[in-house]
Structures are given as structure tokens and as C-alpha cells.
Amino acid sequence: MAILEDLAAEVIKGDADAAKNLTEEALSQNTSAADILNLGLVAGMNVISKQFKNNEIFIPEVLVAARAMKAGMQIIRPLLAEANVEPLGKIIIGTVGGDLHDIGKNIVAMLLEGAGFEVVDLGADVPKEKFLEFAEKENPDVLGMSALLTTTMVFMKDMLEALEESGLKDKIKVIVGGAPITQSYADEIKADGYAPDAASAVDLVKSVMGN
Ligand code: B1M
Numbered sequence: 101m102a103i104l105e106d107l108a109a110e111v112i113k114g115d116a117d118a119a120k121n122l123t124e125e126a127l128s129q130n131t132s133a134a135d136i137l138n139l140g141l142v143a144g145m146n147v148i149s150k151q152f153k154n155n156e157i158f159i160p161e162v163l164v165a166a167r168a169m170k171a172g173m174q175i176i177r178p179l180l181a182e183a184n185v186e187p188l189g190k191i192i193i194g195t196v197g198g199d200l201h202d203i204g205k206n207i208v209a210m211l212l213e214g215a216g217f218e219v220v221d222l223g224a225d226v227p228k229e230k231f232l233e234f235a236e237k238e239n240p241d242v243l244g245m246s247a248l249l250t251t252t253m254v255f256m257k258d259m260l261e262a263l264e265e266s267g268l269k270d271k272i273k274v275i276v277g278g279a280p281i282t283q284s285y286a287d288e289i290k291a292d293g294y295a296p297d298a299a300s301a302v303d304l305v306k307s308v309m310g311n
Pocket residue numbers: 159193198199200201202203204205207208243244245246247248249250251275276277278279280294295296297298299301
């Protein structure tokens with residue numbers, strides 16, 4: 101449908117006003133919220149995700165595209181809930197306790213949302229208790245932790261042990277990322293996965309969920 105291709109193109113361009121207008125126009129033409137999501141907003145963000153992974157675009161372009169995607173999402177979110185359109189899965193994500201770096205985590209959250217996941221973003225400097233509280237009450241498929249400091253990455257090990265002790269680890273996959281994190285560290289602390297960048301994090305979430 102041409103209007104959804106135009107919507108995807110506006111997301112890629114990062115024009116939030118145009119994305120909002122086209123979302124409204126598509127709805128007025130009786131396009132379903134699910135098609136607007138999948139063939140318009142998510143389709144646009146998928147292109148952004150690939151371009152970011154290939155270093156064809158950089159953080160500012162991702163941020164403006166995500167803003168355009170969100171402008172459309174705001175309009176269709178209540179309609180998706182009414183139509184029982186299920187997200188691909190639910191992720192809770194946060195930057196670990198003691199760590200204020202949230203730029204990378206925000207990009208990961210935006211690309212996940214853009215790929216069709218429900219994202220509960222706990223913010224930065226998230227204490228263990230808060231991760232546990234939300235892991236329990238939100239019943240997520242995946243818990244994601246970001247750390248940018250060598251002094252805070254150890255939090256991830258404590259968190260995995262706390263999830264194990266609370267019995268939640270069996271139900272939730274845990275993924276980790278951030279500049280000082282490596283695959284071997286993820287293996288060492290028994291995380292379910294590690295992603296070096298935000299686009300890979302989307303693929304990783306799909307793969308740990310068995311998709
Ligand atoms: Co800070 N800082 N900083 N800092 N800071 C670094 C990280 C540092 C490497 C700078 C340096 O010394 N060269 C260094 C860490 C050294 C170390 O531990 N090895 C450092 C330090 C030391 C500090 C302070 C201690 C400085 C001080 O006060 N003495 C202090 C700590 C504060 C705290 O957290 N308690 C501090 C503070 C800050 C600011 C607040 C000023 C600011 C953060 C603002 C904010 O985030 N809102 C800041 C910044 C901006 C940086 C640098 C310059 C940039 C970080 C960034 O945003 N990168 C950074 C140096 C650098 O990297 N050049 C530095 C861009 C971002 C898109 O990349 O976060 O790696 P990144 O995310 C990527 C991937 O890692 C991955 O995907 C993202 C996108 O592709 N990814 C995931 C991230 N999370 C993921 C989660 C996943 C999967 C993938 O799954 C869940």
C-alpha cells in the first residue's frame with residue numbers, strides 16, 4: 101500500500117510531523133493499526149536498524165527516526181490494544197545500578213520498540229530491587245542490562261544470581277550489553293546473550309525467544 105510505504109519513508113527520513121499525519125491519514129482510509137505498525141512504522145525502523153549496523157548512519161539519525169516512529173506509535177497504541185495486536189514480546193531494560201550512561205540503552209530500547217516489541221524502560225542507575233520488582237510484576241520474556249563502566253559491569257553478575265535465587269531466571273532470558281561487555285563476560289556470568297550494538301540486540305532478543 102503506497103501510503104504505508106510513504107510512512108516508512110518518513111520514519112527513515114525522521115520527519116515526525118509527516119509520520120503523524122500519514123498515520124492519521126492511513127487510519128482514515130481504514131488501514132488497520134496492525135498494518136500501520138508492521139508495514140509502516142516497523143518497516144521504516146528496520147531499515148534504520150540495518151543502516152545503523154552497517155555504519156551507514158549514526159546515532160543522531162537513529163534518534164530522529166525513533167522520534168518519528170514514536171509520533172505514529174502514540175496514535176495507534178490504543179488501537180493496537182483494542183484490536184488485541186500482540187507485541188512480539190516484552191522486554192524490561194535498564195542501565196545497571198551506579199551507572200548513569202543511558203544513550204546506548206535508549207537506542208537499544210528504541211530499536212526494540214521499532215521492531216515490534218513492548219519495552220518497559222526502567223531508566224539508568226537501576227537498583228537490583230527495582231529490576232527484581234519489575235521482573236516479577238511485568239512478566240517479561242527478556243530482561244536487558246546495559247553497563248558502560250568497568251566498575252558497574254559486575255552488577256550484572258549479582259543481578260543474575262539474584263534472579264536465580266528468586267526463581268525468576270527460569271522464566272526470563274537475560275541479555276547484556278554496553279562498551280566494556282564482551283561475549284566471554286556474558287558467558288562467564290551465565291547471561292543468555294550479549295549484543296555489541298543496538299541492531300544486534302534486536303536479533304539477539306528474537307533468537308533468545310526462539311524466533
Ligand atoms: Co562516561 N565514561 N563517565 N559519561 N562516557 C565513558 C563510558 C568512558 C569510556 C570515557 C573514557 O574514560 N574514555 C569512561 C569509562 C571507563 C571505564 O569504566 N572503562 C567513563 C567514565 C569514567 C565516566 C565517569 C566515571 C567520569 C567521572 O565522573 N569521573 C562518569 C560516571 C558517571 C556514572 O555513570 N556514575 C561518567 C559520566 C558521563 C556523562 C554523565 C557525562 C555522560 C553520560 C550521559 C548519558 O548517557 N546520559 C558520559 C558519556 C557520554 C560517556 C562517553 C563519552 C560516551 C558513551 C556513549 O553514550 N556512547 C563514553 C566514552 C566513549 O564511549 N567514547 C564514556 C554512545 C553509545 C551509543 O554507545 O553506550 O556503548 P554505547 O551503546 C552501544 C553498545 O554498547 C550497545 O548498543 C549501543 C548502540 O549501538 N549497547 C547494548 C549498550 N547497551 C546495550 C544493552 C544491550 C545490548 C547492546 O542489551 C541489553
